[in-house]
Amino acid sequence: MRSGGALLAVAATLVAVALPVLATSATVTVGDSFYSPTRPVVAIGESVTWHWTGSGSHTVNAVVNGALTSTVWCSSRAAPAADCVRTFSTGGAFGFGCLFHSAMRGTVHVLAPGAPDLAITSVVFEDEGSTRHIRVTVRNDGTQTSPASTVRATYLNAATQAETVGPATVPALAGGASTVVDLPWTATARAGEFELTIKVDPTDTLPEFDEADNTRVEHTTFLVAVVPGVRVA
Numbered sequence: 504m505r506s507g508g509a510l511l512a513v514a515a516t517l518v519a520v521a522l523p524v525l526a527t528s529a530t531v532t533v534g535d536s537f538y539s540p541t542r543p544v545v546a547i548g549e550s551v552t553w554h555w556t557g558s559g560s561h562t563v564n565a566v567v568n569g570a571l572t573s574t575v576w577c578s579s580r581a582a583p584a585a586d587c588v589r590t591f592s593t594g595g596a597f598g599f600g601c602l603f604h605s606a607m608r609g610t611v612h613v614l615a616p617g618a619p620d621l622a623i624t625s626v627v628f629e630d631e632g633s634t635r636h637i638r639v640t641v642r643n644d645g646t647q648t649s650p651a652s653t654v655r656a657t658y659l660n661a662a663t664q665a666e667t668v669g670p671a672t673v674p675a676l677a678g679g680a681s682t683v684v685d686l687p688w689t690a691t692a693r694a695g696e697f698e699l700t701i702k703v704d705p706t707d708t709l710p711e712f713d714e715a716d717n718t719r720v721e722h723t724t725f726l727v728a729v730v731p732g733v734r735v736a
C-alpha cells in the first residue's frame with residue numbers, strides 16, 4: 504500500500520511537470536446544450552480537449568461548409584464521462600457540432616506559429632477643447648503581419664444606454680509593431696465617471712492565440728457637464 508502511494512505521488516509529480524506543455528492547448532466545456540468557448544484557438548500540432556459537464560448526451564461531429572457531417576470527433580456521451588482529445592496537425596478553421604442539438608456549433612482555429620495576435624497595451628486620455636481623445640496603443644504580438652482591423656470603445660450613458668466611440672481603423676501591423684489609434688470622444692452634456700470598454704477587433708474577425716488581451720476597461724471622469732458652445736462660469 505505504502506509503495507503504491509509513493510508511486511501515485513511520483514505519477515502526480517510527473518503530471519504536474521507535464522502540464523505546462525499542455526497549457527497552450529484549449530479546453531471546450533460541453534454543457535446542456537452548449538459548447539464554451541465556441542471558437543477555441545490552438546497552434547498547429549496542439550490539441551483541443553472537450554470536457555463534458557452536461558447531463559444530457561452530446562457529440563462532437565465535424566461541420567464542413569456549414570453542414571454537420573457523420574464524421575465523429577467525439578462519440579455521444581454524458582457527464583461524468585472521459586474527456587475527448589483531438590490533435591490538429593494542419594492550419595485552418597475546422598467546424599464542429601452536436602448531432603442532437605443544432606444550436607451547438609463551434610469552430611477550432613488552428614494557427615501557424617507567429618500568427619497575428621493583436622493586444623491593447625495602453626490607453627491614454629487627452630482633452631482638446633470639448634473633445635476627449637482616447638489614444639489606444641495596439642500591438643501585434645505575432646511575427647506575421649496582421650490585417651487591418653478596428654478599435655472602438657463602449658460605455659453606458661447617464662440613461663444607462665450603450666453608446667459607442669468609434670470604430671477607428673487599425674492599420675495592418677508588421678510582427679512586433681505597434682500603433683496609436685485615436686478615438687475622438689466628442690463631448691455631449693455629461694458629468695461624472697464613465698467606464699469604457701475598449702476593444703480591438705471587436706467583432707472577433709481575426710482568430711488569435713489570445714483574445715483576452717483585446718479588451719481594456721478604463722475609467723474616466725468629466726468634472727462638469729461639457730456642452731459644446733456653452734461656457735461654464
Ligand SMILES: [Cu+2]
Pocket residue numbers: 536560561562601602603604607
Ligand atoms: Cu448536444
